[in-house]
Amino acid sequence: MQRKRIIIVGGVAGGASAAARARRLCEKCEIIVFERGPHVSFANCGLPYFVGGEIVEQDSLLLQTPETLRARFNLDVRVNTEVVAIDRTAQLVKARELATGCEYDQPYDSLVLSTGASPLKPPIPGIDHAGHFTVRNIPDVERITAWIKDCNACRAVVVGGGYIGLEMAEQLKRRGLGVTVVEAMPQVMTPLDPEMAAWLHQELRANGVTLHLSDAVAAFEAPQPGEAARASVVVLKSGQRLEADTVVLGLGVRPETLLAKNAGLELGNSGGVRVNEHMQTSDPRIYAVGDAVEVRDRVTGVWGIIPLAGPANRQGRIAADNIFNRPTRYEGTWGTAILRLFKTTAGCTGANEKSLRKANIPFQALHLHPGSHAGYYPGAEPIAMKVLFAPDTGKLLGAQAVGHDGVDKRIDVFATALKGGMTVQDLAELELAYAPPFGSAKDPVNLAGMAAQNVVKGEVELAQWNQVATFDPSRTVLLDVRRPDERAKGHIPGSIHIPLDEVRSRMGELPRDLEIIVHCQSGQRSYFACRILAQNGFRVRNLTGSFRTWKTATASTGS
């Protein structure tokens, strides 16, 4: 009997995973991996850190080579070879060796497309100037580092505030360049809600990065007399001109689907290849995985492009499983992601407020600022957390966290809770590892669960930071229950001040006919005040996240 022939197009995250899993499931089959670039199985996620010099050796980015893949997995890896067409009827791919232009047909029984996503390059005048770069592969970062060195670049403009743009901004700064980030939206990192992204704006500015928000690039021009720019002058819609010795374009990615499209495979509305839960395309012999496919958001049910390495790797494994009749399923993506930006870490999982609104899913949003570990043990840092949950059942819908310490493990606990379909009650009940250097007896995740439970049970109602500006003083009064020294450092205009410990004795000063929005520094003491006042007949709401959330968000967005 003829050996089963598996062809994999794209030899990095999803493709390499599919190939290695296929070999583990079948020693006898023929597995050919075609990769257009010069490297397979390289660490795309590590590329920015090579530019900044945190990863010193370029070889560290090569997780495998064609030789190691042959030695360990008996894979036939053909780099610098592009698959240019698929003949579905004859079950052939046409491969082109890029060095020679030589083309040949290669038959398959099963085909896996893991062609990834290419950086977006919108038709902005001058976008192809010398000194402009996108970041996708090792040759890209080789070109960037060579350019910076050769022309002694001092000023970089990063266009786009997504995670690749921000990682590049951090690493260019680390290299000693002056860095400006330009973002057309009012915030960076759109998977975060704006008040959470505000912490990143603060961190960028604190580290000397100039940030232009709500301002898109209109053109890249050659320098005029009096201007100096080794790459181009970045002209913003606002009219500002930024002189750049190098420009990094981090404008997002588009799934690479030309091959699939030309082969007549079904594409989804967001432009990715449409697959079923076995990662099969509309042709059951052809699988597609990774950044090239559309995935279903596990919370909202909406199909979209969520380009992340974890899903790509898992999907590659699932495609291989299904080729060998192990019917494993990919059920969708929560978009769990994390970013380090200087000393700050930001992570998110599940839906954010924007996506829940768009999908018309009712939710409650809770903000809190627990310490990363027990306050009495040195080095605890507040974590800004946002938890989204169903108002009636308390089902967890999403979480975001930003801070200097302990963000990664909390986001991973939330991500696990989402996969488990947990409620905020479950979060409150999780038994998490605790010793003072690591956490608290009530871990931030437990606290989030407890605080959210109070909302679900109707023990407290919440007000949000962005409602403050809209409060009508004839109906609402803002009450600050912080200590006088905290208030002295800043307060919400128009708020009245009664420290928490005086609330019982001074409640006669509070109006009974108005709603009282209570805040403290982070929302916990104001919750205590809410409980006192509610039980004494006042109409109260707790300003969730309190002064800390309000101050950071309004400083950043101007709301």
Ligand code: FAD
């Ligand atoms: P890729 O890994 O991009 O591989 C696709 C390969 O297919 C490419 O090498 C391409 O050359 C090849 N190819 C395409 N068409 C053809 C063809 N016709 N013939 C032959 N070969 C072809 N994700 C995270 O989760 N965390 C991170 O921290 C993170 N950081 C990132 C940083 C950077 C700079 C970049 C670029 C990406 C980062 N990602 C990160 C995203 C992650 O790398 C991708 O989600 C993941 O690599 C997708 O895997 P893939 O197999 O779909 O595509």
